[in-house]
Amino acid sequence: MAWSCKTKIHLGGIFLSFFGWVSSCVVTFVPLWKNLNLDLNEMEIWTMGLWQVCVMQEEGAMECKSYESFLALPLDLKVSRILMFLSNGSGLLGFLISSCGLDCCKTWEEKTTLKRQLSVCGGVIFGISGIMTLIPVSWLAYNTVHEFWDETVPEIVPRWEFGEAMFLGWFAGFLLVVGGLLITCSACLKGTEMTTMPLAACREPTQRVNPNSKVK
Secondary structure, three states, X not given: OOOOHHHHHHHHHHXXXXXXXXHHHHHHHOOOOEEEEOXXXXXXXXXXXXXXXXXXXOOOOEEEEEOOOXXXXXXXXXXXXXXXXXXXHHHHHHHHHHHHOOOOOOOOOOOHHHHHHHHHHHHHXXXXXXXXXXXXXXXXXXXXXXXXXXXXXXXXXXXXXXXXXXXXXXXXXXXXXXXXXXXXXXXXXXXXXXXXXXXXXXXXXOOOOOOOOOOO
16 A cells, blocks of 8 residues: 555654654653762762652662652742643643544545544644643753852852753654644645556557468
């Protein structure tokens, strides 16, 4: 079965958005949003996430402690938790809706208008999911930079720095937005199948010569 250019772009957008959604889910729960290296004790590395703070020893041991109360958290962590949950939920919803809008999907095969509307809706939801991932990551990154260069804090005090989860969060949000744009743009294209004709059909029919006929 030959797929049209529209279907290929739609599938590419779904794959990008799905990979971004999985990465966003990983970012939500890993305690690697911020890193803290202590000059007085280089054998310990502190890491912080949305749910807990962990300390890693040089031997490989890792101890984590969850935050005791949601209400006691700073405002940026509260909003980041909510936005990341909304991003993960909307990303899953966008994946289901945009999958139903595929031309190769047998569901509502004859309702092309409905499929186009589902594709547009799924692409927009993916884009919103990506924005909701980029907002908390960028907000915490801004606060980290602001606290790092705060002149009121003595230089001897250790400073938090970017963790691996922040970079993965930016990457996930970018994939969700790009995937959503591809899905939305594919709904505006007309599907033209690129079928290949058999070799025998491309040949010109040859006239059969009767062996009993005489050549004049």
